[in-house]
Every structure is written in C-alpha cells, then in structure tokens.
C-alpha cells in the first residue's frame with residue numbers, strides 16, 4: 001500500500017500559495033509531516049482527505065485516484081481533523097455508533113462489537129456513557145482517534161493531534177497511535193518535533209508550501225553528524241554570534257543562553273560538540289530556509 005502525491009499545487013483565492021509542487025511517496029507505517037504553523041500541512045491533509053481540491057497535481061492511494069474517485073478514498077480513510085468538534089450532549093457510545101452507521105457499518109450486532117472494541121482500545125471504556133462535553137482535551141483526542149479508526153481504515157490522517165495535550169495525555173496518545181496496524185498508512189501532521197521522533201519511521205519537513213526534506217528521522221539526524229556545536233554565552237553576545245555563525249537555535253539554561261551552531265569545523269575553542277537531534281536537524285532546515293529567503297530578498 002502506498003500513497004503517492006505528485007506535483008500538488010494550491011493557491012487560495014486570497015493569493016496565498018499554500019502548496020508548491022508538493023510530491024511525496026508515503027509507504028505503510030507512521031509518516032510524520034513536520035512544519036511550522038502556516039506551512040501548508042492542513043491544506044495537504046484536507047486535500048488527501050478529499051475535503052478540498054488542489055489546483056493541479058495527483059494523489060493516488062492503492063489504485064484510487066483521489067480527485068476522480070473521492071467516494072472510494074473515503075471508504076478506506078480515517079481522518080482526525082485539526083479542529084474536531086463533538087456533540088457535547090452525546091455520549092461516546094452514542095456518537096461512535098452514529099458515526100459507525102454513517103461509515104456503512106449497518107449491521108447492529110457488528111456495529112456494537114466494533115464500537116465497544118474501539119472504545120476499549122482508546123481507553124475510554126469507563127467514560128463510555130459520559131457526555132462528551134465533560135471530556136478533557138486528552139479524552140476528546142482519544143475519542144477522535146476512535147472515530148477515525150472505525151471501519152478499519154487503510155489510510156489514517158491525524159492533523160496536529162497533540163497540540164494542547166499535557167505530557168501525560170500526550171504519552172497516552174503516542175502509545176495509542178503506535179498500536180495502529182502495520183498494514184496501514186498513517187500520516188501524522190504536526191509542528192512538534194517530539195511527535196515525529198517518538199512515532200515516525202519516515203518523515204518530511206514542509207515549509208511555506210514546499211517539501212524541504214524527506215527521509216528517515218535517523219538519517220536526517222545523521223546528516224548533521226559532527227557538525228553541531230553548543231556554547232554557553234551571555235545574552236548580549238547573541239547578536240554577534242548570529243551575525244557571524246549559523247546559529248540555528250538558542251535557549252536559556254540555568255540563567256545563561258545556550259546557542260547551537262551548525263558548522264563543518266569547531267567554531268571556537270569554547271564550543272563543544274553535540275550529537276545531532278531531530279530538533280537540531282529541523283531547526284537547521286528552517287534556518288536554511290530563512291537564509292535563502294533573506295538572500296532572495298537582498299538580490
């Protein structure tokens with residue numbers, strides 16, 4: 001099973017070009033689509049989920065041409081949108097039963113079995129008869145995953161699922177997602193690096209509607225081997241370092257500023273070498289994107 005996105009373009013009526021020639025090949029397993037707010041992730045996810053059209057390009061999944069056969073795609077799709085509203089007065093049991101019905105699981109016994117199995121899977125069994133309006137953010141997200149999993153989809157899209165979850169809820173959500181079947185294509189769209197490093201075996205970084213990098217997280221990290229350096233500096237020194245070095249990130253650590261620099265050689269004797277993390281690789285891609293943009297503006 002494979003999802004093939006080729007040369008997808010989308011410009012909104014306000015002139016924003018949200019997708020620029022996006023091409024991605026996504027195989028079974030967990031695929032992370034990482035990008036900042038406004039990068040074009042939701043536009044891409046909604047297009048794959050048949051909720052909006054691209055201006056040009058094609059999307060194929062397992063023999064289905066998504067633009068030409070949206071109904072067929074919906075039969076195999078599980079989708080958790082970024083904004084997932086629930087009917088506050090319905091219980092989990094009621095709403096899942098209704099959604100299962102709409103997904104074509106019309107046999108009452110089969111529907112009950114599936115709904116109950118999924119509620120247990122997402123750990124909401126105890127709360128199955130509570131009104132959804134009283135659910136916490138984490139419970140709502142787990143309910144969202146439950147509705148996406150109904151009907152055994154082969155393509156699952158989750159858009160920004162962990163934004164707004166506390167660390168415990170996020171962990172539970174990770175565990176749940178990592179249990180999803182191996183014969184499924186799962187796309188996780190997120191601006192949180194940890195989501196991708198924890199869960200995904202393939203990934204892409206997207207920025208301003210363009211695919212900036214694709215690969216396995218480990219390979220992407222390894223691309224920076226022996227090129228990441230750290231140093232503790234005073235806050236007022238930051239500008240100097242930014243003017244002379246590729247400072248990809250800076251953060252406060254015990255009252256001092258810690259900067260991370262990418263360079264082929266040790267920048268100066270007070271830096272120390274650091275094993276690259278996925279976050280470093282991501283910041284480096286964003287840094288290069290900003291530099292390219294600045295160079296274009298100046299030219």
Ligand code: ADP
Nearest residue numbers: 012014016018036037038039040041042043044
């Ligand atoms: P992300 O999901 O990565 O935050 P989006 O796909 O939501 O990115 O947005 C990509 C760009 O397209 C942004 O600049 C956003 O403001 C713009 N955009 C998104 N939806 C619309 C829309 N319906 N009309 C106009 N512009 C939009």
